[in-house]
Amino acid sequence: MDKKRNLSITKEGVAKTIFALAALFAIVSVISIIGYLLYAGLPAMREIGIFKFLFGKVWSPGYEGAASEKFGILPMIVGSTIATGGALLIGGSLGITIAIFLVYFCPKGLKMPLTQLISLLAGIPSVVYGYFGLKQIVPLLAKISPNGNGTGILAVSLVLGIMILPTVTSLAKDGLSSVPSKYFEGSLALGMTKEQTVFKVMVPGASSGIMTALGLGIGRAVGETMAVIMVAGNSVQFPKGLFEGFMTLTGNIVMDMSYASGIHRSALVATGFVLLIFILILNGILYYVKSAGKTWEKDERRKLRQLKKAERRAQKTPCKVVMFFDRLNDKFIASNEKVKSKLKACRDRVAAKFGKVFNKDGGNRTYIAKNGLYKTLKYICCGSVIIMLAVVAYLLIFIFVKGIVAFRKIGVINFLFGKAGSGKISLAPAFVSTGALILIALAIALPIGICAAIYLVEYAGKSNKFVKIIRLFTDTLSGIPSIVFGLFGVIVFNDALGLGYSLMSGGLTLSIMILPTVIRSVEESLMAVPLAYREASYALGAGKVHTVFRIVLPSAMKGILTATILSIGRIVSESAALLLTAGSVRNMPKDIMSPGSSFAVMMYMFVSEGLYMNEAYATAVVLIILVTVINMLVFAFTPKKEKIK
Amino acid sequence: MKKKKEVEKFDLSQEAIKINNVNLYYGAFKALNNINMKISQGEITAFIGPSGCGKSTLLKCLNRMNDLVDGCKIEGKFEIGGQDIYAPKFSLQMLRKNVGMVFQKPNPFPMSVYDNIAYAPRLYGIRDKTSLDEIVEKSLTGAAMWEELKDCLNKSALALSGGQQQRLCIARALSVEPQILLMDEPTSALDPISTAKIEELCSQLKQNVTIVMVTHNMQQAARISDKTGFFLLGELIEFDDTEKIFSAPSKEQTERYITGRFG
Ligand SMILES: Nc1ncnc2c1ncn2[C@@H]1O[C@H](COP(=O)(O)OP(=O)(O)O)[C@@H](O)[C@H]1O
Numbered sequence A: 001m002d003k004k005r006n007l008s009i010t011k012e013g014v015a016k017t018i019f020a021l022a023a024l025f026a027i028v029s030v031i032s033i034i035g036y037l038l039y040a041g042l043p044a045m046r047e048i049g050i051f052k053f054l055f056g057k058v059w060s061p062g063y064e065g066a067a068s069e070k071f072g073i074l075p076m077i078v079g080s081t082i083a084t085g086g087a088l089l090i091g092g093s094l095g096i097t098i099a100i101f102l103v104y105f106c107p108k109g110l111k112m113p114l115t116q117l118i119s120l121l122a123g124i125p126s127v128v129y130g131y132f133g134l135k136q137i138v139p140l141l142a143k144i145s146p147n148g149n150g151t152g153i154l155a156v157s158l159v160l161g162i163m164i165l166p167t168v169t170s171l172a173k174d175g176l177s178s179v180p181s182k183y184f185e186g187s188l189a190l191g192m193t194k195e196q197t198v199f200k201v202m203v204p205g206a207s208s209g210i211m212t213a214l215g216l217g218i219g220r221a222v223g224e225t226m227a228v229i230m231v232a233g234n235s236v237q238f239p240k241g242l243f244e245g246f247m248t249l250t251g252n253i254v255m256d257m258s259y260a261s262g263i264h265r266s267a268l269v270a271t272g273f274v275l276l277i278f279i280l281i282l283n284g285i286l287y288y289v290k291s292a293g294k295t296w297e298k299d300e301r302r303k304l305r306q307l308k309k310a311e312r313r314a315q316k317t318p319c320k321v322v323m324f325f326d327r328l329n330d331k332f333i334a335s336n337e338k339v340k341s342k343l344k345a346c347r348d349r350v351a352a353k354f355g356k357v358f359n360k361d362g363g364n365r366t367y368i369a370k371n372g373l374y375k376t377l378k379y380i381c382c383g384s385v386i387i388m389l390a391v392v393a394y395l396l397i398f399i400f401v402k403g404i405v406a407f408r409k410i411g412v413i414n415f416l417f418g419k420a421g422s423g424k425i426s427l428a429p430a431f432v433s434t435g436a437l438i439l440i441a442l443a444i445a446l447p448i449g450i451c452a453a454i455y456l457v458e459y460a461g462k463s464n465k466f467v468k469i470i471r472l473f474t475d476t477l478s479g480i481p482s483i484v485f486g487l488f489g490v491i492v493f494n495d496a497l498g499l500g501y502s503l504m505s506g507g508l509t510l511s512i513m514i515l516p517t518v519i520r521s522v523e524e525s526l527m528a529v530p531l532a533y534r535e536a537s538y539a540l541g542a543g544k545v546h547t548v549f550r551i552v553l554p555s556a557m558k559g560i561l562t563a564t565i566l567s568i569g570r571i572v573s574e575s576a577a578l579l580l581t582a583g584s585v586r587n588m589p590k591d592i593m594s595p596g597s598s599f600a601v602m603m604y605m606f607v608s609e610g611l612y613m614n615e616a617y618a619t620a621v622v623l624i625i626l627v628t629v630i631n632m633l634v635f636a637f638t639p640k641k642e643k644i645k
Numbered sequence B: 001m002k003k004k005k006e007v008e009k010f011d012l013s014q015e016a017i018k019i020n021n022v023n024l025y026y027g028a029f030k031a032l033n034n035i036n037m038k039i040s041q042g043e044i045t046a047f048i049g050p051s052g053c054g055k056s057t058l059l060k061c062l063n064r065m066n067d068l069v070d071g072c073k074i075e076g077k078f079e080i081g082g083q084d085i086y087a088p089k090f091s092l093q094m095l096r097k098n099v100g101m102v103f104q105k106p107n108p109f110p111m112s113v114y115d116n117i118a119y120a121p122r123l124y125g126i127r128d129k130t131s132l133d134e135i136v137e138k139s140l141t142g143a144a145m146w147e148e149l150k151d152c153l154n155k156s157a158l159a160l161s162g163g164q165q166q167r168l169c170i171a172r173a174l175s176v177e178p179q180i181l182l183m184d185e186p187t188s189a190l191d192p193i194s195t196a197k198i199e200e201l202c203s204q205l206k207q208n209v210t211i212v213m214v215t216h217n218m219q220q221a222a223r224i225s226d227k228t229g230f231f232l233l234g235e236l237i238e239f240d241d242t243e244k245i246f247s248a249p250s251k252e253q254t255e256r257y258i259t260g261r262f263g
């Protein structure tokens, strides 16, 4: 008896240790990425000098050791900054206004298709965006450009703007939806119109959510690589105008990495390190904004401030003020006695004021006049949606029309499944390589991610410090640009472990990239499993491990499936990291130790060689179809909102 | 029925449950105050009292479900069959196997009827199909629903009605032949007909199982229990034969409660 008990106790202990180690994995990953990039970038920073490296105006790698070699990344820093600014201007403003439309002005039947369309946009691979930019936006810009050159800051800003739009929209939407609806009702009860309420009460109320959305948009834009190099013009110089070629930090890394060696290579890694530090700082700021915006005390103070504002406004708009305060009294702030009494005093003052001047229509005039402004804002929101729809339609029609023509020319069966080799182009190797990459990445990330999620939900208490730290690191990991993962993969898997360009190395890199997605969606689905199931199992004498594996995990199967599909989506659209780690060959991989190109990498190679435009279009069609299917699957498996609560 | 791994049983013949000077804290909040109580084998004991007075808390102490609550601290002694169930070396599995529990809201696992009942036997090492079939039939018969369910053992338990689900949960608890069954307001979420069925079931189970039941329904306590304990604000005000409690309570608070003047 005793022995058996000890046995089960050690079993529980071992399991708990394994889960905890898995949870630690995210922290270890982030720290090793920082560590290895620093380690491999340090020689360059030392030799060149940090100041000369960061603020040097010339980047000219030459023969190794030649005196003419110069590694200054200031032009790229400036290029990345301006391009990101432009993207933010375009994608940020569109994204926020679209989010406002979706949350407040969208007709019911449109909401779901639009939301799905936006998540589809988020899934389209960057090479497809880049190709669209190269083939359509650049020629269009060339027509209006004074120097006849379409590439440059404007093209990059437009492409990046479209690319960050889904990120900004969906996060801003979350932020807006989290503003309590009582503000909305309260404001309507005051007699404000819906438009006024949205723009004066709700949008300011969601400011921290909107900041987060913009912040993540910045992160996405700064880290984007493949789309940028297709439209930037890629000359290493300071961006001199909207239509002059320039280079970003990411672009420089991916363009040079394939042949660089010695100090040059180290300088590229150091560039990645600079990028990483920037992203970490950005994440830190966002983390601060998020946690600062939430404390209860602040919320209460904000409510009070809004009340004061309402009072001031009430002097100009003798509408249903008193009623408003009465409603507020039992809905808005019932939590705090002190605030409640202040509120009551406020209400009485207003009531006294309007006891005399209250009349039904008189005061409404100023008010309706002002509403014109907010009506305009609303139309702007609608306009943004129309712009987005137009762009999406343009992109899809362009790719599909060209793609179908291309397929006709090169033959569907031949192109998809034909034998690749000496001069013959086929996607068959991409099917195999992509599949292998998915399998390797999932085989590693799924078990680790599931165990980590189990630890976070089932073992660690809710307010546990360790959990908070792990969450912070998981968020950080998910914000790191893929080019940085690529560099890490090159340093650790390709070089240190000696895997070289290989599917294995690519798969390992991908597994770290998808880990945050897996952890988060499994975590959510574990939390959705009712406590009652666990209780019932414990009450029958089952231990924790038994309960987790027999009751909790089977109930969370859908979430695990969602995590898998989401990860596959990420892998399918990835290109920068794979280009660096798994190589870009066009033939069939022999085994997982040989190099191989996924669809996205294959498409990039078609474009960059300039010889296979038809093949590129056809691959783009394949990619978009894949992404759409994945999106639909995710949608089908995600539990509906009402259920979560 | 022969099991491979027989977990030992409590010897309840002398005394089933003994609760001695128990205080319980949830963090700083004292939820139970100096509780003393003795329960004998084969009786049905009912806990009554207004909501929030600590009935469920005390009940959960008896199979140590409070171990799962953060910040829960227990002072005093719980003995079952003379053994201190909070002793450091005491086996939680042995305790929970012999002290079953039925919850307020029916909580069948999201599996088939059969798997729900076979869950615990499998946990205790029974793998062969015939033994499991036997247990399933026996447990469902025990919960008076074999006739109802014998043809749909593979149906999902979640497809059953609320009353059926609750009786399935009782059958699930019976699957490991517990000596004591704890029931926390087992009928409060059910319709009157299902309630009657479960009450009838309790009276049948009494022959083999010692039952401790929390109920908010005083008629229910009066109808089926042998002993009744009345709780108020974490204290056990009065504990006596049910007949006595409902006809001639010795404390004024008890009388006021059962005549419906507070709570
Ligand atoms: N997990 C818990 N944490 C903190 N307080 C609790 C917890 N469970 C119950 N309580 C408190 O203990 C008291 C008794 O609760 P409970 O035993 O559920 O009452 P009853 O079942 O008699 O309605 C209540 O005041 C309740 O708020």
Ligand SMILES: [Mg+2]
Binding pocket: B055, B056, B057, B184, B214
């Ligand atoms: Mg209770």
